[in-house]
Amino acid sequence: MSGGAWPTAILPRMSTSGVARNTGLAFLTQIVTAAFTAGLTIFLVRRLGPDEYGLFSLALGIAGLLFGRSGAGDLFGGVRDVISGSSDPVTIQLTAADDFDPFGDDRESADDVGAAIDGDPATAWTTESYDNRDITVLKPGVGLVLSADQVAQLHELILTSPTNDWSASFYVAETNPGSFDAWGEPVATLEGIEAGTVTVDLGGTEGGAVLIWITNQGDGSGGDEVTIAEARLTGVPE
Numbered sequence: 729m730s731g732g733a734w735p736t737a738i739l740p741r742m743s744t745s746g747v748a749r750n751t752g753l754a755f756l757t758q759i760v761t762a763a764f765t766a767g768l769t770i771f772l773v774r775r776l777g778p779d780e781y782g783l784f785s786l787a788l789g790i791a792g793l794l795f796g797r798s799g800a801g802d803l804f805g806g807v808r809d810v811i812s813g814s815s816d817p818v819t820i821q822l823t824a825a826d827d828f829d830p831f832g833d834d835r836e837s838a839d840d841v842g843a844a845i846d847g848d849p850a851t852a853w854t855t856e857s858y859d860n861r862d863i864t865v866l867k868p869g870v871g872l873v874l875s876a877d878q879v880a881q882l883h884e885l886i887l888t889s890p891t892n893d894w895s896a897s898f899y900v901a902e903t904n905p906g907s908f909d910a911w912g913e914p915v916a917t918l919e920g921i922e923a924g925t926v927t928v929d930l931g932g933t934e935g936g937a938v939l940i941w942i943t944n945q946g947d948g949s950g951g952d953e954v955t956i957a958e959a960r961l962t963g964v965p966e
């Protein structure tokens with residue numbers, strides 16, 4: 729074996745081991761931080777009574793501001809989240825879908841509503857066909873009501889649809905109120921929605937039901953209609 733071959737043969741391996749070591753250190757740091765966070769949280773939850781919680785929460789808030797996005801800031805934020813019960817949004821299970829055509833015949837492809845929440849992208853709910861893609865020429869709109877298994881701070885409604893260039897407003901209520909007026913004001917309105925996946929920001933609005941109120945059917949296939957293959961909801965449970 730000639731000595732001249734060593735540097736090129738060894739360098740890549742050393743480099744790889746360096747990366748592995750750094751990854752291992754980062755992982756170890758995360759484990760230690762997580763363990764420390766868990767221990768501190770348990771200690772604080774046991775020690776602090778309800779009266780002290782407010783002061784402690786304020787202190788954590790100030791500390792979080794001071795530390796910003798540093799590791800210490802993340803640590804304080806994590807402890808505060810655990811104690812206050814807040815956390816990242818999770819999937820909120822949809823348990824029912826109902827067609828909604830209060831200004832028409834009270835039916836809107838009622839037999840297919842379940843297909844919008846069955847977890848199968850190959851099945852879908854589709855509005856009825858209308859002569860004009862702008863439904864508001866005929867009536868205020870048609871809709872689909874999605875009901876969840878709980879009330880939550882709703883984060884996002886994620887829709888999958890093959891329809892292009894459609895428009896809708898999105899309403900939130902605690903439960904399906906039945907009448908259109910009872911939904912109040914829309915939380916979001918989107919126009920010119922492109923085919924594919926659209927994420928509707930529900931802004932943390934508290935609720936357990938969402939109305940997709942379709943006002944323009946875009947250029948849906950097979951005539952003017954909007955197809956919704958799948959709907960998914962995320963939020964922070966209460």
Ligand SMILES: [Ca+2]
Pocket residue numbers: 829832833834835836837856
């Ligand atoms: Ca109808």
Ligand SMILES: [Ca+2]
Pocket residue numbers: 843844845846847848849850851852957958
């Ligand atoms: Ca489906």
